Amino acid sequence: MTNVSNFIVRKVAVLGAGVMGAQIAAHCVNARVPVVLFDLPAKEGPKDGIVLRAIENLKKLNPAPLGNAADAALIQAANYDDHLALLQECDIVIEAIAERMDWKHDLYGKVAPHLAPHAIFATNTSGLSINELAEGFSDELKARFCGVHFFNPPRYMPLVELIPTRTTQPDILDRLEGFMTTTLGKGVVRAKDTPNFIANRVGIFGILAIIHEAGKFGLTSDVVDDLTGARLGRAKSATFRTADVVGLDTVAHVIKTQRESLPDDPFQTVYATPPALEKLIAAGNLGQKTGAGFFRKAGKEIQRFDFATGEYVASGAKGDESVVKLLKEKDVAKRMAALRASDHPQAQFLWAIFRDAFHYAALHLESIADSARDIDFAMRWGYGWTTGPFEIWQSAGWQQVAQWVKEDIDAGRALCAAPLPAWVFDGRAGVHGNEGSWSAARQGNVPRNDLPVYRRQAFRAPLVGESGPLADAKTAGVTVFEDDAVRIWHQHDEVLVLSIKTKMHVIGPAVIDGLNKAIAEAERNYQGLVIWNTDAADGGAFSAGADLQAVLPLFMSGGVEAIGPVVHDLQQAYLAMKYAQVPVVAAVSGLALGGGCELLLHAAKRVAALESYIGLVEVGVGLVPAGGGLKEAALRAAKDAKGNDLLQFLKDNFINAAMANVSKSAYEAQKMGYLAADDVIVFNPYELLNVARSEARALHAAGYRPPLRRQVPVAGRYGIATIMAQLVNMRDGGFISEHDYTLGSMIAEIVCGGDVMPGSLVDEQWLLDLERKAFVTLLNHPKTQERIMGMMQTGKPVRN
Structure with missing residues (x-):
């Protein structure tokens, strides 16, 4: 085996050109890793048709999977009939087909003989058992097989869960962790081979708990999403909107996996598919991809699905001001105490979902993760939480919160009667510290992974409870x-x-x-x-x-x-x-x-x-760039033109500034x-x-x-006149406002070097003076003042 730090990935294969497979391939291309994308041979047209359509579709997706849409052409299309020999060239092979154990096993039988003897073979399953998937493999291939679970969309979501089988060689995971961290830019968490692994196990439970508690306290989906999004330090899409984005069929599948795979889980009753979710799926309302789910857009109005009537009704209700005020308390201990003490149903709901999260994470830590750190990072990187559940608990005062949770369990207010584990009450102040994070399985603290890849990180992702020279960049060095x-x-x-x-x-x-x-x-x-x-x-x-x-x-x-x-x-x-x-x-x-x-x-x-x-x-606030941005555009054009028509090289620079691209x-x-x-x-x-x-x-x-320092040629009055002619057409055609026209003409004058002969040589200070003069002049303009005040008051550009 080669040294971990020298693991070179020359090419990756992705098996399955569905939504996830195609986007994993796209992110490899983003990272300049050659990739071949496989799928079944098409029954009609070119045999690579399924993959070619998937590659074409990457250009249309939003958010964009590719950093540069034209790079879609760099993905090599392949099918299982004609191109299995290409697998010999691949150092990593990632399977990403539908979540069917039998389909996956059929594919494995087909590709296994063609894998290079050193290749890492991984499955992107979101919850199937990695050990069961490896059944039937040779011992040699089992040693190179593991789970690598990307979160959707792969370009933007930091989390990748790595899941070994009982026989995966440790250095296989070390190599993958290095590649995922540096080359693909991921936050890696190692999970145990349990249903839905870490993030979806805890995250889907959290969604179900929120739905359960919302019903108990009589809260509607719009109020719940207002309270459980950014106000809690979680993703803006909050709860019900997150389910819509993920896809309600996908959420239902993960719930089903949890329910069927965990018959003895103390929280088994919570794993029931909510009736509202069943109704929506039966009606074909699967969330964002079908245009309707828990929410839908009707014209300009956002409507919510009413759980009681099964109809869509007006949405937009917010959390009560008194409760929102409690959430603004910066001291986490005071905030948690205030929520628990309040008799407002929304505050009681919020305390309940925190209690449920703490109860669940503590109860399942031993079985699903090596340490509390893995659960906190999984929720931060996979679900967009700013702090993980154990971090929140530790910040709020570990022993006090533990006592409150115990009281709720004993009083029958919790979602299940299972007591908190004994280690919770051993006098600890939390689960994270400088010596590592608590592992219930090992009954001790586990330090962070010290792989060479992490030496590239001057400051690693911080955790509540850690201190020292590398914990806080604000005070380091x-x-x-x-x-x-x-x-x-x-x-x-x-x-x-x-x-x-x-x-x-x-x-x-x-x-x-x-x-x-x-x-x-x-x-x-x-x-x-x-x-x-x-x-x-x-x-x-x-x-x-x-x-x-x-x-x-x-x-x-x-x-x-x-x-x-x-x-x-x-x-x-x-x-x-x-x-x-x-x-x-x-x-x-x-x-x-x-x-x-x-x-x-x-x-x-x-x-x-x-x-x-x-x-x-700057045009968004009615101004023009004045810190040398337009000056640099003129310098770039002069350098690129090399004596040719300057205007051709100025055009894109002008448009980008004038349109605030x-x-x-x-x-x-x-x-x-x-x-x-x-x-x-x-x-x-x-x-x-x-x-x-x-x-x-x-x-x-x-x-x-x-x-x-050197002088550069500028386009001069000829360039200004040419651009102005286009601006007049845009203004008269109603494409830009009169003030946009004014701003555009000023930008044109600066990037063209002012009213001078074409080809005149000017220095940087000349161009900077033009910028400053235009900027100061515009500050006196009433339309600019309107834009500035609008931006400062609303944070949104005013088009006047």
Whole structure:
């Protein structure tokens, strides 16, 4: 067996071109892993027709499975009649056909003789027994077989559960964990071979418990979803909407698996399919895929399925304000105590679903997971919880909550009478700590997996109860400078890090000052500077742009004249970054909009997570980019044109800024010019800082010098006139408003270099001056002021 850290995956095969199989193949292509997608030979037309249709369908799905839709062509189509020999080339083979044990066994018999002797063979089953699936295999193949359960949609959901058989070789799982973590960007949890594994076992129970408790307390689906979504730190789709998105037939199948496979489970009565779910499925209302489920859209109205009448009625009811106020309490212990003490039915419902989750997780920890950590991460990565059930319990005061749960069980208020396990009451303060997480099966704490792949993560996914140098990126390393806006620090090495601390990492005067300080410090004492934010791996923005709130007082007191110097300072800070004597690397993840996009454009290099959404969006608030974004567009066009017609190379840059287009992935950002072709795209956001620091060191080691300042040719008045003609047509045709026309004409003037002769040479400051002049002028425009106020009040762009 080769060393785990040297496991090279040259090609992957996916067996089954259904929704999951095709999307797993698509995500492999996203990661630049060659993939061959198999299915049955078509009875009519080309034999690969089933797969070819599935590949074509990938381009239409939303959310998009592919970072770049054109990459669908990179998936190799195959059928089981003609192409089994291709399996010899594959290092990993993933089966993803329908959840039928007999169908899977038939397929295994067909493909097993063609697998390469070293290949890992895995099934993407969502709940069938991995050991039963391996029956009939040779001992040699059994050792290379395991479960690898992706969550839907595979590109976006972090969780992958790895499930060994009794005879799977440990290093098979180690190799897969490394590949899934770094190459595909996943959060890996190892599950035991029990029905529905960890996330669906706990998650489906949670949905059933919520439905049960909602009926008990007389709550409707819209109120339940308002209370059990973002307000609880869970997915916005909450409970009933999540079921609609997953598919009610799929939910029913998982419930059936749980009911039939777990006859002795103390919660067996909860595993009954809810009558409302049965009614909806019988009517063919399977959720989002059929247009109706627990909710449906009727015109512009969202309606809910009424459990009592079986009819659809108006939806939109919210949680009671008094209960919502309790949920806003930041202290988890106080929040939990308030919910339990309240006599409001909605608060009692919320305490009940927390109690049920704690009761279930504690009772089943020993049988379904190696440690409490696996359950918490499974719910975070697979179901979108910000904190797992054990983390919530530990934060709320372990022993007090345990006592409350016991009281409810003893009083018959819980969903089953089974007592909490003895270990719950052994005086512990929780299940997570620096020595590891509690394993009921081992009756001790289990440390985190120390595979080489995790050395790439400067800060691993944190858990409540852990502390120490690698637990909190906000305080790790050595702080060089810190205020309310930024922290400048390092990890005892030669690369300086700038972390922005403002909300959504917006950029105001204090952040500009911090950037200047970081550049000066890096030039004095370090090999490079990395701009990285501590919540980059948890869905945080790189930067949502300029801090309009911070400059509003300046505008109110001094008018537009007071704003000009602030814009100038921003522009000069970005130029200082571009021409710094050490490389500045932007570690980008999530939103990078407006001034945030301009920040990364001025870096020497960018390391971007696949899920990076980048664009110049200033027109949404009635402004034009003024931090050098349009200047960089003009420079890009001049570089790409190489003496040819500049306008052809400006066109897309102009459209992207004028239409406020935002990339839907890092790959799309490359096509739009916001990322360079040689910028690095990282799949696991927890590896972003490590890769960015490595890039900074590599640039330094290669003798980094900043670019030379040079003049560039611009399209001039000829380019402006050409673009204006198109804008007039769009305005007169009603496609854009009068103010959009004004903004478009200003953007055209800047990217074309102003009213100068075509081909005139200008420097960066000339283009920056044009940006600043347009920005300041627009601030006085009433339509722009309407857009700014609208955005600040509602968070949505005003089209006027």
